[in-house]
């Protein structure tokens with residue numbers, strides 16, 4: 001049976017150090033497991049030339065680069081990338097470029113969608129999942145972030161940026177993420193029915209620099225406030 005065609009967006013800003021290795025790893029997992037994957041890298045004119053590396057690889061891998069003129073943010077990058085996904089893809093997804101998200105669980109994520117789940121989330125917070133080499137401060141921040149959003153859904157890893165969602169689950173859904181958390185926006189708003197959490201061990205980035213800063217924490221709280229307001233006052237929410 002043909003596997004479910006998917007499109008995965010990888011937003012990038014200054015990821016030249018690792019992007020080629022990542023794209024080759026996704027291709028290798030795809031080939032070994034018969035996946036039908038289109039990868040769309042959305043690069044915001046990275047000064048380190050990430051976009052040019054992806055353009056070169058596009059001649060040999062099922063990958064292409066959407067170039068945006070400047071740093072416009074992770075979440076809008078994912079949404080812009082999805083808009084260009086090939087029509088045959090039945091699911092859309094997102095993954096970070098820094099090898100934090102384990103490419104080896106992609107076949108399980110696709111299998112979950114094929115078996116009736118509308119959403120497959122790469123999860124640090126179910127049995128078998130975890131985090132390596134994160135400072136305690138980061139672990140606590142992530143746990144608190146998930147706890148704050150917990151009443152919105154049953155998904156445990158709510159701040160995961162690694163997921164695949166059935167395309168139809170996003171129909172007529174207005175995604176309006178303020179900061180980094182496109183995953184939370186999808187988990188809280190999309191019409192996906194059942195969600196599967198596929199465990200993986202998150203590894204901190206080994207090359208490149210983090211783009212997470214205090215402002216993203218503030219953005220997250222603003223996003224939560226909007227999501228709760230929309231739940232509590234569905235007709236009043238913008």
Ligand SMILES: Nc1nc2c(ncn2[C@@H]2O[C@H](COP(=O)(O)OP(=O)(O)OP(=O)(O)O)[C@@H](O)[C@H]2O)c(=O)[nH]1
Pocket residue numbers: 010011012013014015042043044071072073074077095096097098100180204205209210211212
């Ligand atoms: N296109 C685009 N991509 C971005 C932007 N900001 C971050 N990214 C990408 O989004 C992904 C996640 O960013 P990270 O810096 O890894 O953020 P994080 O995972 O929360 O933090 P660290 O892993 O600690 O660095 C990476 O692939 C980044 O290159 C942006 O403004 N535009």
Ligand SMILES: [Mg+2]
Pocket residue numbers: 096098100205
């Ligand atoms: Mg990262």
